[in-house]
Amino acid sequence: MLLAPLRERNYRLWAGADLVSTAGTWMQVLGLNWVVLAATGSAAMMGAVVMLQSLPVLVLGGWGGALADRLPARPALILCQALRAALAFALAAGTGHVLIFAVALASGVISAFEGPMLGRFGSALVPREALGSALALGSVLGSAGRIGGMALGGVLVGVTGPAALFMINGISYLAALAALAAMRAGDLRSLPLAPPGEGGVRAGLRYLVSSPVVLIVLALSFVLGSLGRNYQVSMAAMAAGPLHGGSGAYGLLSTVFAAGAVAGGLLLAGSGRSTLPVLVASGVSISVLQLLSGLAPNLLGFAAALLPIAAGAVVFDTVVSTRVQLDTRADMRGRVLATTGIVSSLSGLVGAPAVGWLADTLGARGGLILCGLVTTAAAAGGALALARVTGGAIPGLRRVAEQPA
Incomplete structure (x- = not known):
């Protein structure tokens, strides 16, 4: 694959x-x-x-x-x-x-x-x-x-x-x-275009509101992206604070994070399993690991937690992109992808200041632990919501009916 x-x-x-x-x-x-x-x-x-x-x-x-x-x-x-x-x-x-x-x-x-x-x-x-696999491989190349x-x-x-x-x-x-x-x-696959009268922003919003699986996936992406993905902020706070590492430690942690991201992309590209259970499992895993990373006793312990967090984050983000494409009508895909981009931008604009404020207020460890608790609860809630709307259970969510691409 x-x-x-x-x-x-x-x-x-x-x-x-x-x-x-x-x-x-x-x-x-x-x-x-x-x-x-x-x-x-x-x-x-x-x-x-x-x-x-x-x-x-x-x-x-x-x-x-x-x-x-x-x-x-x-x-x-x-x-x-x-x-x-x-x-x-x-x-x-x-x-x-x-x-x-x-x-x-x-x-x-x-x-x-x-x-x-x-x-x-x-x-x-x-x-x-x-x-x-193409999206995961693209993440590795990125x-x-x-x-x-x-x-x-x-x-x-x-x-x-x-x-x-x-x-x-x-x-x-x-x-x-x-x-x-x-x-x-x-050799390019045919991409159906929106029919007359259905190509506007309002039509896209109506379609999005009628797609509960996509809404839940985007909500999970926002919460985990804002409080669980702004590691550039939390890594700096941990390196400069309780880990007493300085700029050299921050550089090391950034390298470890990048290596984990590549590993996660290769893992997903190799398996090709961009399913809802994988989305939920990766979301829960990185949230729990984030909580535990706040308890890391030293730099090496924190780096060891970062590696699977980075890999899981790439898996989660790639599965979000894949499900958004596969679980939406081809003629609505651009508008749903645009919403995904808006959610991603909001995650950065809202999450980075929030994570920084929590680190200043509660300390670097306290901020990581609190964010980990919130994202773990959100991931668990998202799993239950997906199970309800798909009529399945985690693991083994019933695959959402796919639209022809």
């Missing part, structure tokens, strides 16, 4: 281009952070740049999903990749404050429309039965691209300056454009 998606030529093209593009994207992220921090000395200004990239997804995500269900995915993605390349080359030419904020805002607008398109396009590259991009960018930014990182990112988007152009149109 692990290599099943790679049998498809179009998927191989896109996977290779995505790896290169993801590495370039994280090089640009590092370069932008460097420029903003060097120019202003303010972490708050860095936060403002991140917020400018997130807000358009919250505001425009519904319309992005509606367009994804009404437009052919491949031409739209070619336009989005070309616009991203232009923004990267603009940063390479100059990095004034106004330009940086404008690029951040424009990138967020593109993401609002591109995200649902990418989700729909992924289901056109592989057979339905290989979709779960983690590898992030690690490679940040590592290479960290070396280059001190040698060449940030402009070179922006130029490399722009070139990486050209690789994505070349992959899209080289794909065989005849």
